[in-house]
Amino acid sequence: MAQKDTVKSILNAAEELFSERGFAETSLRNITTRAGVNLAAVNYHFGSKKSLIQAVFARFLAPFCEQLEQELLTIHQQLPQQQPQLRELLLLLSRTALHAGHDSPRRLGIFMRLLGLAYTQGQGHLRRFLQKEYAPVFTVFMQLITAATPDLSDEERFWRIHFMLGATVFTLSGADSLTAMAEHDLGKAADVAQVIDKLIPFLASGLNAPHQAQ
Structure with missing residues (x-):
């Protein structure tokens, strides 16, 4: 998956899960599972859950x-x-x-x-x-x-x-x-x-x- 597509997939998954479950109740593992990526990809592109929320x-x-x-x-x-x-x-x-x-x-x-x-x-x-x-x-x-x-x-x-x-x-x-x-x-x-x-x-x-x- 290209980097641009990876970022989009992570953001789409995070956006949907945060809106469905809330910020505290959504883990990075929930997001990576829905996005079809590994945790390293989230850390590489966003660095932290807080930065992902902001993004x-x-x-x-x-x-x-x-x-x-x-x-x-x-x-x-x-x-x-x-x-x-x-x-x-x-x-x-x-x-x-x-x-x-x-x-x-x-x-x-x-x-x-x-x-x-x-x-x-x-x-x-x-x-x-x-x-x-x-x-x-x-x-x-x-x-x-x-x-x-x-x-x-x-x-x-x-x-x-x-x-x-x-x-x-x-x-x-x-x-x-x-x-x-x-x-x-x-x-x-x-x-x-x-x-x-x-x-x-x-x-x-x-x-x-x-x-x-x-």
Whole structure:
């Protein structure tokens, strides 16, 4: 097996197993068995399980952030003359995510499950890695979100962003099951892009809803 194919096989196996079992519950032996390689190949290409976890995230996030950065900088340069629209920012984020996972229809759902696990399982090294590698583009995104929600306090915006993220991870990580239920209950087939089209107005309305003072 060529080195490029070996790396791809390891990443595919790791991505699937981490999303199915979690990070701690997945061993390197589980990964090598599914990938059809030996442990030496994992150690040679990645060095450690932590580095492999980071590589799994980087495979999705590197092209995602590269494209998103260009789009966001164009919008950011128009401030403050032209205020960004919240719904348009969320649509841009979703289109970029779909494009980043275009090589596999399941890629976005798998990544969302991994993202949810990164929040719920103790992976401090992963959060530090993501902060180091991708903080600049998400800083620009948050500046635009702030500009699009001027009536929210920083505290209120913080909670709503995390509620929005939770709803997104839950919905897209189970998009296959959700579309199957929709087809059964409503008699209409749907794909992940259509699920996102339904999700965006819900997220935008929740994030930009009037704040009820206590």
